[in-house]
Amino acid sequence: MNSESLVFTVAPQVALQDFLSKRDYSKIVCITDKNCERFCLPHVHNVFTPENILAVEAGESYKNLETCTVIWQFLTAKQLDRHSLVVVLGGGVLGDMAGFCAATYKRGIDFVLIPTTLLSQVDASIGGKLGIDFQHFKNHIGVFQQPVVTIISDVFLETLPELELKSGFAEVVKHSLIGDYESWQEIRKHDLANQDWKKLIRASAEFKVKVITEDPREKGLRKILNAGHTIGHAIESTLLEKQTPVTHGEAVAAGLVMEAFLANRKGLISVDYLKEIKGYILSVFGKIETETLRDDLLIEKAFQDKKNRGNEILCVLLKENGDAVWDVSITAEEIKMALAYYRSA
Ligand SMILES: NC(=O)c1ccc[n+]([C@@H]2O[C@H](COP(=O)([O-])OP(=O)(O)OC[C@H]3O[C@@H](n4cnc5c(N)ncnc54)[C@H](O)[C@@H]3O)[C@@H](O)[C@H]2O)c1
Structure with a gap:
């Protein structure tokens, strides 16, 4: 993958039409979801006939x-052949799932991603990576397949709920x-309301492209x-079980603060x-409720992290x-200290 397959635009419909004018697809359909049908489809609706749109x-x-x-x-009902195109209009859920459907339909047909949430645009x-959840396992079934083009436009952020904007912002801050x-x-x-989204989205998305291009198989650099x-993740799953869920973005934001504490403790920052x-981070995301976040439960979850080796918790730490x-190996005691730091912050 390289940056050339990303198109940044203020006019997604024009970008899509421009892309299509250079190709010769036998049929084009749009897969979206019910919210994006209402809020995002108007930005590209001229490209599709109503009967070729599916909103899940x-x-x-x-x-x-x-x-x-x-x-x-x-x-199948629309009789798409292997020269057809699926345009996926939506957030990360849609991109992962409808991309997966296109990548497996008739052993794989072309698809375009038009990500409509900040999280999907930068991450x-x-x-x-495409796929779906299976039983209780997240992203358990899936494939790797690149879209033919990804069209990224900040116009979609105008209708995005603030909670969803924050979710993506945590990844932007991380990058x-x-x-x-x-x-x-x-x-x-700047605070959340006054960011230069056009500039930030481009920098953040291109940063991810650079990292995964250097290390496509997650042998090293991509781990950052x-x-x-x-x-x-440990916070997210602990609080989910306690029935006091936080969003992924809030959990990552809190994780960044706690891990920054560990980086300072280890002399890295x-x-x-x-x-x-x-x-x-606290000024934008606030502080998550830590009352139900017991040390032992958080540590137990951290030990289950898929990035660990043996009985060691391996972590990315800032410099x-x-x-x-x-x-970087971190201990249960250090996680306890990081949580205590966050609680008192
Ligand atoms: N493939 C990967 O590498 C990767 C990386 C990170 C996350 N993910 C996946 O991404 C998913 C989360 O994605 P997400 O945060 O985009 O959530 P999402 O796709 O569920 O979108 C969030 C909500 O916002 C609505 N929405 C989307 N765009 C809108 C817009 N412009 N205006 C108004 N409403 C809009 C959606 O309908 C949905 O209700 C998870 O399933 C996660 O596993 C995948």
């Missing part, structure tokens, strides 16, 4: 085999701290994308940088000025 239910709980069946049935639509330091310098000058996620990171190291 929205949300992670529909990212499953049943919805795939609905999509595959639609592709989920980049890297070719800036682990390597896109110029963006961090910009980000921290897990910054904030070792403790973040200065106390001033730690304070800068903590101060900004100064937008750099990071991966595979």
Whole structure:
């Protein structure tokens, strides 16, 4: 994958029409979800006839085999052949799932991604990971396949609920701290409402492309994308079980603060940088409720992290000025201390 397959535009319909004018597809359909049908389809509606649009239910709980069946049935009913195109209009759920359906239909047909959430624009639509949840396992079934083009436009953010914007913003902040330091310098000058989204989305998406191009198989560098996620995921699943769920973005934001504390403890970042990171993240994301977040449960979850080796918790830790190291071993005691730091922050 390279940056050339990403198109950044203020006019997604024009970009899509431009792409189509250079290709000769036998049929084009659009797969979207019910929210995106209402809020995002108007930005590209001229390209599709109504009968070639399928809007499935929205949300992670529909990212499953049943919805795939609905999509595959639609592709079959519309008699798509191997020279057809599926345009996927939606957030990360849609991109993962409808991309997966296209990549497996008749052993794979072309698909275009038009990501409509901040998270999908800077993260989920980049890297070719497609798939669905299966029983209780997230992203359990899937394939790697690249879209023919990904069309990215900040116009979609106008209708995105703030909670969803924050979710993607946590990944933007993460990218800036682990390597896109110029963006961090910009980000921290503004609150959520006053970010230069056009510029940030482009920098953040291109940063991810650069990382995965250098390390497509996650042997080394790509692991830095897990910054904030070792403790973040542990928080997310602990609180989910306690019936007091937080969003993925809130959990990652809290994870970034706690892991920054560990980076400072291990002498990787200065106390001033730690304070800068903590101060900004808390000002945007607030503090998650830690009452039900018991140390032992958090540690238990951290030990289940898929990035671990043997009985060691491996974590990505920040270094100064937008750099990071991966595979740093952290102990249960350190996680406890990080949580205590966050509680008192
Ligand atoms: N493939 C990858 O590499 C990768 C990486 C990160 C996350 N993911 C996946 O991404 C998914 C989360 O994606 P998400 O956060 O985009 O959630 P999502 O796709 O569920 O979208 C969030 C909500 O916003 C609505 N929505 C989308 N765009 C909108 C818009 N412009 N205006 C108004 N409403 C809009 C959707 O209908 C949905 O209700 C998860 O399933 C996760 O596993 C994949």
